[in-house]
Amino acid sequence: MFYLEASQELLTLAKYILIPITCGLAALLSHMCVAVFHDGVRPILPELTEGRMSRKELASIAFGLSIGFIASIGFSFTVPTGIFNPWLLFLPTDIIGILMPKKSYAIAGGVAWGLACVFGFGALHTLLTSLPVNFFDALTELSAPVTPIFALFPIIAIGYQFGWKKAVFSGFVSILFRIIVTMNTGFSADSMTMLAGMILLIVFSVMQDMKLKKQNPELFKSFSQEEDGMFERNTARYKKHMFWIVLIGCLIAVMNNIGIFSGTEASIFTLHNAQQLAGTDIAGAKDLIYQSALNDLIRGIGFLPLQITTSLTSGAASVKGLSFLYAISLIASNPFVTVLLVAPLLVLEVYALRSIGRLFQKFPTLRAASENIRTAITTSLEFALVIGGISAARAMGGPLGLIIAGAIYLINESLGRPVMKLAIGPVAAIGTGIILNVLFCIGLFTI
């Protein structure tokens, strides 16, 4: 949260230096098949390293798997917030790195993409703020529902996994806990709602595991030798690349720490709210940053089995490690402290990879819970961002804004969702802002 007191000039300078460097390094690591951001590309990397697929072929698969995320999440999360996100920066560097035939080309391509992003989005921001109908103020409405609605995701996960009775019970308990705790203490209401839900989810999971163990011990048996051998080979490959994994992780952590980058859909909007608040209410802004760190921590737990699985089956890392660096860098007081904390964390992650994999094997319900957590995070954020997008559109243009945003959302539904559901809220809000400006210019809309 260093940037709450830092000068704007310093942060802008850091943005122009750090983003291209990190993108260049990310492209290099993707070229070397050491680390990629896309969880979907990682398991296919062995096809390239073991020579069953050409760079071109894999790059075209990576492009197909990534383009939806770049165009929808990457673009629409950064335009309203001004904070860069990994889908925008690192999905393209994955593709560039895989495609380029030489290391030097990969670095050059990555740096070029980083520069294009910083300059492109800088220019876009200037352009959009100079439009006659200013819709940036209204875009704060977009992120407003995210923090409270996100806090409900453990309850949705409980619903998926344990049925409606436990979901209704947990919803009731969490909201009651929220009311009582905020009446009597200064803790953030949303954090407390989420905490109560998470505790219930973990308790239910462990209870189920204990029951399952009695009924069906077969579930808990270990892997065959074949898998064990594959995992061992890949763990060794992973460890060999520790230097690179730590280096890129630290760069990303510093960008996150100074507030020019956010790693996840769970924190970017809350972080944006914090930055908006920083000028007037430092304490409130800090609360929101703690909240986004907590969001990232829990999201990290939800994604852990996926990260572990894809790394153990491919021997390649993610550029963000196991993604716990996000929570740490958000609460660290400055970039130096960030590096001091994150570097050992990343080393620890590399060494713990195999053991965490074994742990999930022992507790299958926790693994199942993580899949439900990921589903629930998406479901709750989709809902929050649709509400946010619609209220932002309404704040821009009243009923006219509402109907334009509604049309964008519904047309996307009818076409089989070319824009991801997670991104349609922001896309509808941005689209409405642009259409209102066009209508204003031809005299069909007045402020």
Next chain:
Amino acid sequence: MRIAIGGLCKVEMERTIKACGYDDIQIFPMTDMEAMMKLRAKEVDYYFGVCHSGGGGAIAMMIGAFGYKSCCTIAMNGGKKATPEQINQYLDEGKFVFGFNNDSIERAVPEVLKCLINKTKG
């Protein structure tokens, strides 16, 4: 026919398969790790996995275990979806692991089931 389902949105996946109304399909929701062991032991025939992209978390475990040649992505994020001809080709190639993105379960799963049923009949 026995289908293991894993990854995200298992509830929606199960509902979608059931809604297609085929009597001879058994559905087994489970984690991808269990599904991998069941596929290896031939206790299930096919695996349907879901993630945000349709190619990542959904089928990662299976790519590691059975190789990329046994796996395919039916629907990916951005609305791109395999045609029935492509699906039939995947089946002819002997693929048994199918990945879907979370947004297109309702549209893509019935098509795969139709192809699977036709294949077992013919």
